[in-house]
Amino acid sequence: xxxxxxxxxxxxxxxxxxxxxxxxxxxxxxxxxxxxxxxxxxxxxxxxxxxxxxxxxxxxxxxxxxxxxxxxxxxxxxxxxxxxxxxxxxxxxxxxxxxxxxxxxxxxxxxxxxx
Amino acid sequence: xxxxxxxxxxxxxxxxxxxxxxxxxxxxxxxxxxxxxxxxxxxxxxxxxxxxxxxxxxxxxxxxxxxxxxxxxxxxxxxxxxxxxxxxxxxxxxxxxxxxxxxxxxxxxxxxxxxxxxxxxxxxxxxxxxxxxxxxxxxxxxxxxxxxxxxxxxxxxxxxxxxxxxxxxxxxxxxxxxxxxxxxxxxxxxxxxxxxxxxxxxxxxxxxxxxxxxxxxxxxxxxxxxxxxxxxxxxxxxxxxxxxxxxxxxxxxxxxxxxxxxxxxxxxxxxxxxxxxxxxxxxxxxxxxxxxxxxxxxxxxxxxxxxxxxxxxxxxxxxxxxxxxxxxxxxxxxxxxxxxxxxxxxxxxxxxxxxxxxxxxxxxxxxxxxxxxxxxxxxxxxxxxxxxxxxxxxxxxxxxxxxxxxxxxxxxxxxxxxxxxxxxxxxxxxxxxxxxxxxxxxxxxxxxxxxxxxxxxxxxxxxxxxxxxxxxxxxxxxxxxxxxxxxxxxxxxxxxxxxxxxxxxxxxxxxxxxxxxxxxxxxxxxxxxxxxxxxxxxxxxxxxxxxxxxxxxxxxxxxxxxxxxxxxxxxxxxxxxxxxxxxxxxxxxxxxxxxxxxxxxxxxxxxxxxxxxxxxxxxxxxxxxxxxxxxxxxxxxxxxxxxxxxxxxxxxxxxxxxxxxxxxxxxxxxxxxxxxxxxxxxxxxxxxxxxxxxxxxxxxxxxxxxxxxxxxxxxxxxxxxxxxxxxxxxxxxxxxxxxxxxxxxxxxxxxxxxxxxxxxxxxxxxxxxxxxxxxxxxxxxxxxxxxxxxxxxxxxxxxxxxxxxxxxxxxxxxxxxxxxxxxxxxxxxxxxxxxxxxxxxxxxxxxxxxxxxxxxxxxxxxxxxxxxxxxxxxxx
Numbered sequence: 001x002x003x004x005x006x007x008x009x010x011x012x013x014x015x016x017x018x019x020x021x022x023x024x025x026x027x028x029x030x031x032x033x034x035x036x037x038x039x040x041x042x043x044x045x046x047x048x049x050x051x052x053x054x055x056x057x058x059x060x061x062x063x064x065x066x067x068x069x070x071x072x073x074x075x076x077x078x079x080x081x082x083x084x085x086x087x088x089x090x091x092x093x094x095x096x097x098x099x100x101x102x103x104x105x106x107x108x109x110x111x112x113x114x115x
Numbered sequence: 116x117x118x119x120x121x122x123x124x125x126x127x128x129x130x131x132x133x134x135x136x137x138x139x140x141x142x143x144x145x146x147x148x149x150x151x152x153x154x155x156x157x158x159x160x161x162x163x164x165x166x167x168x169x170x171x172x173x174x175x176x177x178x179x180x181x182x183x184x185x186x187x188x189x190x191x192x193x194x195x196x197x198x199x200x201x202x203x204x205x206x207x208x209x210x211x212x213x214x215x216x217x218x219x220x221x222x223x224x225x226x227x228x229x230x231x232x233x234x235x236x237x238x239x240x241x242x243x244x245x246x247x248x249x250x251x252x253x254x255x256x257x258x259x260x261x262x263x264x265x266x267x268x269x270x271x272x273x274x275x276x277x278x279x280x281x282x283x284x285x286x287x288x289x290x291x292x293x294x295x296x297x298x299x300x301x302x303x304x305x306x307x308x309x310x311x312x313x314x315x316x317x318x319x320x321x322x323x324x325x326x327x328x329x330x331x332x333x334x335x336x337x338x339x340x341x342x343x344x345x346x347x348x349x350x351x352x353x354x355x356x357x358x359x360x361x362x363x364x365x366x367x368x369x370x371x372x373x374x375x376x377x378x379x380x381x382x383x384x385x386x387x388x389x390x391x392x393x394x395x396x397x398x399x400x401x402x403x404x405x406x407x408x409x410x411x412x413x414x415x416x417x418x419x420x421x422x423x424x425x426x427x428x429x430x431x432x433x434x435x436x437x438x439x440x441x442x443x444x445x446x447x448x449x450x451x452x453x454x455x456x457x458x459x460x461x462x463x464x465x466x467x468x469x470x471x472x473x474x475x476x477x478x479x480x481x482x483x484x485x486x487x488x489x490x491x492x493x494x495x496x497x498x499x500x501x502x503x504x505x506x507x508x509x510x511x512x513x514x515x516x517x518x519x520x521x522x523x524x525x526x527x528x529x530x531x532x533x534x535x536x537x538x539x540x541x542x543x544x545x546x547x548x549x550x551x552x553x554x555x556x557x558x559x560x561x562x563x564x565x566x567x568x569x570x571x572x573x574x575x576x577x578x579x580x581x582x583x584x585x586x587x588x589x590x591x592x593x594x595x596x597x598x599x600x601x602x603x604x605x606x607x608x609x610x611x612x613x614x615x616x617x618x619x620x621x622x623x624x625x626x627x628x629x630x631x632x633x634x635x636x637x638x639x640x641x642x643x644x645x646x647x648x649x650x651x652x653x654x655x656x657x658x659x660x661x662x663x664x665x666x667x668x669x670x671x672x673x674x675x676x677x678x679x680x681x682x683x684x685x686x687x688x689x690x691x692x693x694x695x696x697x698x699x700x701x702x703x704x705x706x707x708x709x710x711x712x713x714x715x716x717x718x719x720x721x722x723x724x725x726x727x728x729x730x731x732x733x734x735x736x737x738x739x740x741x742x743x744x745x746x747x748x749x750x751x752x753x754x755x756x757x758x759x760x761x762x763x764x765x766x767x768x769x770x771x772x773x774x775x776x777x778x779x780x781x782x783x784x785x786x787x788x789x790x791x792x793x794x795x796x797x798x799x800x801x802x803x804x805x806x807x808x809x810x811x812x813x814x815x816x817x818x819x820x821x822x823x824x825x826x827x828x829x830x831x832x833x834x835x836x837x838x839x840x841x842x843x844x845x846x847x848x849x850x851x852x853x854x855x856x857x858x859x860x861x862x863x864x865x866x867x868x869x870x871x872x873x874x875x876x877x878x879x880x881x882x883x884x885x886x887x888x889x890x891x892x893x894x895x896x897x898x899x900x901x902x903x904x905x906x907x908x909x910x911x912x913x914x915x916x917x918x919x920x921x922x923x924x925x926x927x928x929x930x931x932x933x934x935x936x937x938x939x940x941x942x943x944x945x946x947x948x949x950x951x952x953x954x955x956x957x958x959x960x961x962x963x964x965x966x967x968x969x970x971x972x973x974x975x976x977x978x979x980x981x982x983x984x985x986x987x988x989x990x991x
Contacts, residue, residue, distance in 0.1 A: 029134060030141040048138065048163070049170045052131075057177035073144055077137045078130070 014046065014054050016097055019082065019090040022064060026081035028071060029055060055080060063089045131174055139164055185500075189507035196480075196508065203480060204512070207473045210879055211516025214469030215561050216523020217462040217872070222557055223528055224535075225455045227375060227548050229448055232441050234369035236311025237396075240274070242403060243440040244393035244410070246417070246433050256392035256444070262417045263303065263391060269413055272406040274398045275309040278302070278391030283377060288354040289341050297337070297380035299355060300372060301389055306382070307332075309396060310370075317349035317364030324384045331360040332382040335368040355381060373440070376447040376544040394440060403437055410435045451535070451544060453945035454861045458868060460941065461618050465872050466561065468611040472879045473516075475604045477509060477570065479890055502574050509570025513563075531864065538860040539687065601887055602923050608883040609927020609964055610934060612876035616963045617935045617956035619873025621942060624951050626866035629859050635789025635798060636685060637724035640676075641851035642825035643684050644832050645816040651842030655811040662812050663735065665839050666716065672831060674822050680716035680806050682814030685723065685791050685851065686858045693771035695802065697755045697764070710751065711792055711799055712771060714806040714814040720746075720786055722820045730762035730784030733805050744805060745780035751800040752785045761785050768802065780804065794858055818851075825850045877963060880927075881971040888920050888975035896982060904984040916976040924968045928961055935960060 021027060021035045032055075033046045058064050063086035071077040082090070139160055146156035164170070175184065197204040232238040245256050258278065267276050285299035300306075304326070307319035319332055331353065333342070342348045351362050360383065372379030373394065385391070397406055414435040422430045438445045481488075488501055528548055535544040648658055662680055669678035683690035691712040717733045720726075728749060737744050745766060752761035761782050769777035780802075788798040806814035821828050829848055836845050849857075856863065892899070899912055939953040 028137070028141075030138045034145075047165065048135075049165050049173055052135070052170055053173040053177040056131075056174050060177065071137070071141060073141060075137060075140060075144075076133070077141070078134045 013097070014050060015058065016090070016093040017044070017046075018051075018054060018058065018080075019063065019086055019093060022080060022082045022086070023090065026067075026069070026079040028069075028077040028079050030077070031071075032080070058086070062086075127178070128171075128175075131171060135164070135167060135170060185503070186507065189504045190511055192504065193508035193511040197512065200480065203476050206882060207476050207512055208515045208519060210469040210472050210875075211513060212519030212523050213875060214462070214466035215517055215520030216527055217868075218459075218466050218561055219520065219524035219557065220527035220531060221455065221458045221462050223524070223548050224531055224546065225459055227546050228442075228451055228455060228544075230442060231375075233310075233373070233443055234367070238441040239439075240397045240399075241440040242395050242397060242406060243438045243444055244395060245436040245438060245445075247436050249432055249434065257390040258393050258417065259420060260303075260385070260388065260391060261420060263393060265416045266393075266395075266410075266413055270409060272398060272401045272409045273395040275305065275396040276393065277306045277309040277395075278385070278393045279306055279373065280385065280389045280391050281372070281374065281377075281379070282356070285356050285381070287380065290352075292341055297355070298372070298377045300379050300382045301385045302382050303385050303391065309394070312367055312370055315365040315367045316346075317362070319364055319366065320382060320384060326385050326387055328384050329358060329360045330363045330384065331355060332364045332366055333362055334366050334371060334378065334380050336371070336378060337380045338365045353381075355383065371547060373444050374447065375443045376451075376546060378545065378547060392444065394444075395437075403439060407435075407437050410437060447544060451861055454865050457622075457942055457945055458865060460938070461615065461869055461872055464611055464614050464618075465876060468608060468615065468876055468879050471604055471607050471611070472883060473509070473512065474570075475601065475608070475883050475886060477505075477512075477574075478601055478604065479886055481505070481574070505574035506567075506570045509567075509574075517561075534860060534864045537857060539854075539857050601890075602926070605880075605883045605887045605923045606926040606930060608880045609924050609968070610930035612873075612880035612967075613928065613931030613957075613960040613964050614934045614938055615869075615876030616873045617960040618938065618942070619869045619871075620956055620959040621939070621949060621951050622862075622866040622869035625946070625949050626859065626862050628950050629794055629862060630856075632790070632794070634685070634794065634855075635725060635787050635791075638852045638855055640821050640825055641723065642819045642821060642828055642832065643816055643847070643849050643851055643854060644819070644836065644845055645684075645847040646836060647844040647846040648815065648842070650844070651840060653840070653842065659807055659812040661840060663807070665817070665835065666718075668835055668839070669817065669819055669832070670718075672828075672835070674828055674831075676820040676822055677718050677722045678817060678819045679719035679722040680812070680814050680816065681719050681818055682714050682806065682816050683792075684816045684818065684854065685789065686794055686855050687816075690792055691771060693768040693802075695751070695755070695800075696767040696769060696777075698767075700755050708800070710768070711801045712768070713791060713801060713803050715803050716806045716814070719803070719806075719818070722818050723789075724820075725789055726787040728785045728787060729760065730782070732784060733803075735807065737805055738807060738809050740781075742779045742781045743808065744783040746784040746786055746803040747782055748798075748801040748803075749785060749788050750798060751802060752782075754800055766802070794855065873963075877967045880964060881967045883971075884920055884923065884968045885971040885975065887923065888916060888972050889978070891919055892916060892975045892979045895979075899979055899982045900984040900986075903982060909980040912980050912982070913976045916979045917972055920968055920972040924965065928964070931960065931964075932957060 017036050018032055021032050021039070027035065029048075029051055033048070033051055036044050036046050055064070055066075059066055059080070063083060064080045065083050066078050066080050068076060069079045142160035142163060143153075143156050146160060147153055151159070233241070235241070243256065244258065246258075247255075260278070263276065263278050266273075270276070280301040282299045282301070285297045286294060287297035287299075288294045302320060304320065304322045304324055308321060312319060314332075315335055316338070317332075320330065324330055333348070333353075338344060338348060342351070345351075348362055349364060352359055353362060354360070366382065373392075395406070397403065411434075414433075417435075418431060418433060421433070442448070491501060492498070532546055532548060535546065538544065648654075651658075653661060666678050666680060669675055691714075692709040693712055695710045715733065717735055720732060729752075730746070733744060733746065742765065747761060747766070755761070755766070756764060762784060764782050765779055766782060767777050767779045771778075786803070789801065790796075790798055791801050792799065806812055817832070819825070819828060819832060833845055833848065836843050899915075902912065902915075935957050936953045939956060943949060
C-alpha cells in the first residue's frame with residue numbers, strides 16, 4: 001500500500017458507489033470493495049469497517065437484498081443485489097451527485113479565474 | 116426481546132462472522148494468486164480487513180440493536196458485580212424496598228382518601244353542603260327536605276341539588292341467608308340522574324319512585340355476595356330495616372356511595388322528613404366562591420326553620436359551608452387526612468434517606484473500582500459508555516428495590532387498612548384501595564428518581580476521579596472531592612435520620628400522652644358488654660327487671676368486683692346531649708354550651724372508679740323520686756354553682772337528644788371530671804341521669820370491673836346473658852382499654868409507623884457512619900501503622916478515628932436542626948395538642964443519633980487501634 005494517491009471516501013458517497021457497483025449484477029462484499037478500487041484506478045479505498053455496516057444498513061433500508069451463493073473461487077459468500085427501491089435510490093443519488101459535483105466544480109473554477 | 120428474536124439474532128451474528136471470514140479468504144487468495152507468499156498474504160489481508168471485532172460492532176450497530184445489546188450486557192455485568200458483594204446489595208435493596216414500599220402504601224391510602232374522584236359524571240362539579248358552628252372543627256350535613264326544596268327553587272349557582280340519608284346500620288335480611296348489618300342510603304329521587312350513573316343491571320331509582328316506596332337498588336358487591344350474581348335478581352325481594360322491598364336494579368360496579376370510608380350496600384327512596392346530606396352540582400363556569408356567597412344568603416331559610424322549633428340559642432350562629440366533593444363527602448378527609456399527610460412527609464424523608472444510603476454504598480463501591488474504571492478508559496471505553504454502565508447498575512438495583520418495594524407496599528397497605536378499620540364503630544375507615552394507573556405511575560416514578568439520584572452522583576464522582584492518575588498511584592488513591600462527597604452524604608443521612616427520630620419521638624409521645632392521660636376513670640380491668648334487646652320483645656319494666664337481675668348475678672360472679680349498666684359507655688364516641696338551665700344562673704345565649712348526658716345505674720361510678728366528691732350515688736330505690744335525681748361532674752358544678760354546694764339544687768335539661776319536652780332534675784351528687792366522650796378534648800360538663808326509671812331502662816351496656824384480666828370473663832358474661840334470656844344478643848364485647856385504643860386508632864397508627872421509621876432511619880444512618888469510618892480506616896492503614904510505629908498509643912488512634920466521625924455527625928446535626936424546626940411547624944399545623952416542642956425533639960433526636968454514631972464508630976475504631984504496625988507497613 002502506501003499509495004499516496006488513495007483517497008478515503010467522502011461521507012455519503014459510499015452508498016452511491018455500492019449501488020452503482022451492484023447495477024451490473026449481484027456481488028459479494030469483497031467483490032464490491034475490489035470493484036470500487038479497480039474501477040477508480042486504485043484511487044478510492046473502501047474500508048471494510050465502513051463497507052459492511054453500510055451494506056447491512058442498506059439491506060435494512062430495503063435498497064439491497066442478500067443471499068448466500070458460491071463465489072468465482074468456488075467459495076461460500078454472501079451476494080448482494082439491487083432491489084427496486086435500490087434502483088430508485090441509485091438514480092436519486094446519482095442526480096444528487098451530479099448537482100453537487102457541478103456546484104463544487106463551479107466554485108473551484110470561479111476561484112481559479114479570480115486568481 | 117422475545118425468544119425467537121434472540122435465536123434470529125444468534126443466526127445473524129453467525130452470518131456476519133461467516134461473511135467477514137469469506138471476505139478474508141477471498142482477499143488472501145487474491146494476493147496469493149498475484150504471487151505473494153501465503154504467510155505474508157494472510158498478514159496483509161488481515162491488516163487490510165482491520166479489527167474483526169470492531170467491524171462486527173459497527174455492523175451490528177447498523178442493525179439498530181446495539182443499545183439493547185449493550186443494555187443487556189450492562190445489566191448482566193451489574194448483576195454479577197452486585198453478586199460479588201451481597202451484603203452491600205442486600206442493604207441497598209432492602210432500604211430502597213422499605214422506602215419505596217412505605218411511600219407507595221401511604222400514598223395509596225392518601226390517594227383513596229383525598230384524591231380519588233368518584234366514578235360519576237363530571238365529579239369536579241360536585242360540592243357538599245355543610246352547616247357549621249363557629250369554632251367547630253368540622254361541619255355536619257343534616258338538612259331538612261324543606262331546605263333542599265327551598266334551595267332548589269331559589270339558587271342560581273347549582274345545575275342540580277340532591278340529597279341522601281346514610282344509615283350505617285341497616286338490618287338486612289335476604290331469604291335463605293343470615294341477617295347482616297348493611298350500609299343503606301335513602302336517596303332523593305334525582306340522586307342517580309344527578310350523579311349520571313347507569314345501572315349495572317335492571318334500573319336505578321329515579322323520579323318515578325315516590326318517597327318511601329318499597330323498592331331498592333343493591334350494590335354490585337351485595338349482588339355478588341348475597342345473590343351470587345343471580346341474573347334474575349331484579350324483581351326479588353329483601354327486607355331492610357324491617358321493610359320488605361323489591362329489588363329493581365344493581366348499581367354500577369365502580370360506584371360504592373358518596374363516602375370513601377364506607378361502601379353502600381343498598382339505595383332506597385328517601386323517607387319523609389328524614390334529615391339529608393346535600394350534594395350539589397355547580398353550573399358550568401360558576402366557582403365555589405360564587406356558590407358560597409349565594410348560599411350564605413339562602414341559608415337564612417334553614418336558620419329560621421331550625422330556630423322555629425328550637426330553643427337552641429346557638430342556632431343563629433350557624434354558618435353554611437361548601438366543600439368540593441369530587442372525591443366524595445369530606446368527613447373522612449377531615450379525620451384521616453392530616454395524619455396521612457404527616458405520614459407522607461415522614462416516608463418521603465425515609466425514601467430520601469434510603470436513596471442517600473444507596474448512593475453512599477455505590478460511592479464506596481465506586482471507590483473500590485476507580486482503578487478498573489481508569490483502566491477501561493485507558494483501553495478506549497468512552498465516558499458515556501462507563502456512565503451508562505454505572506447508571507444501569509443503579510437502575511438494576513432500584514428495579515430490584517421496586518419489585519421488593521411492591522411487595523412491601525402490598526403487605527403494608529393491607530396492614531394499614533386493617534389498623535384503620537379497627538376504630539370505633541361510627542368512625543371506622545373501611546377503605547377500598549384499588550390499584551390503579553396513577554399509583555403504578557407513582558411507584559415507577561419513585562423508582563426512576565431513586566435510580567437517577569442514587570446512580571448519577573457516585574457515577575459522576577467516579578468518572579471525575581477516573582483519569583489516568585489513579586493508575587499511577589497505589590490503590591488508596593482517592594480525590595479529595597470524593598472524600599468530601601462521601602462525608603456530605605453521611606452528614607445528610609445523619610440530618611435526615613434526626614428528622615425521622617424526632618418525628619418518631621413526637622408521634623410516639625403524642626400517643627403515649629393519650630394512652631396514659633388520666634381520663635378521670637380507671638381504664639384497666641373493665642369489660643364492656645353491649646346487649647341488644649330490640650328483638651327480645653321485652654321492654655319497659657320487664658326489661659328493667661331482667662337487667663337488674665343480671666346485674667345482681669354479675670356482682671356475685673367470682674372474679675367480678677362490681678358491675679353496672681350504662682350508656683353511652685366512656686369514649687364510645689356517640690351519645691346524648693342537652694342544654695342545661697339553672698335557676699338564678701344567667702347565661703348569654705352565645706355562651707351556652709351543650710352538656711353531655713350519660714345514663715347510668717347505681718354502682719356505675721364505683722365500677723369505673725370515678726370519685727364521688729359530694730352527695731350520694733344513685734340507688735335502685737330512686738325510681739319513684741320526683742323530681743328525678745341527677746349527678747353532675749365537677750366541671751358542671753363549678754360552672755353553674757361556683758364554690759357553692761351543688762347538691763340539692765335543681766337543673767332543667769332541654770333539647771335533650773331524642774326527647775321533646777324539657778325535664779327538671781335534682782342534683783344528688785357531684786363526681787370527678789372525666790374525658791367521657793372525647794379523649795382529645797378538654798374534660799367537659801357532664802350530667803349523669805339514672806338508667807333505671809319508672810318507665811323502664813335507657814341503657815344497654817354492662818360494665819364489669821374484674822379482679823383478673825377482663826378478657827378471661829368474656830365467656831362467663833356471654834353465658835350469663837344467654838342464660839338470662841334467649842332473646843338477648845351480645846352485640847359487642849370489648850375491654851374498656853381496647854375501646855379507648857379504638858378511639859385513637861389513627862394516632863396509634865401514626866405513632867407506630869413513625870417509631871418504626873425512626874428506628875429504620877437510625878439504622879441507615881448508623882450503616883452510613885460505619886461504612887464511612889470503616890472505609891477511612893482501611894484507607895489509612897499505612898498511616899496508622901506509621902503513627903503507631905512512631906509511638907502513638909491506641910487511645911490516640913481511637914480518638915483520631917472518632918474525631919472524623921464527630922465532624923461528620925456535627926455537620927449532620929447542624930443540617931438537621933432547621934429541618935426539625937420546620938417539620939415541627941408542619942406537624943403542629945396539621946395536628947393539635949402535640950405536647951413536645953421542637954427543642955425537646957432536637958434534644959432527643961441528637962442524643963439518639965450521637966448514640967447511634969458512637970456504636971457505629973466502635974468497630975472501625977477498634978480495628979484501627981488493633982493495627983499491627985509491622986504488618987500494615989509491609990502491606991503497603
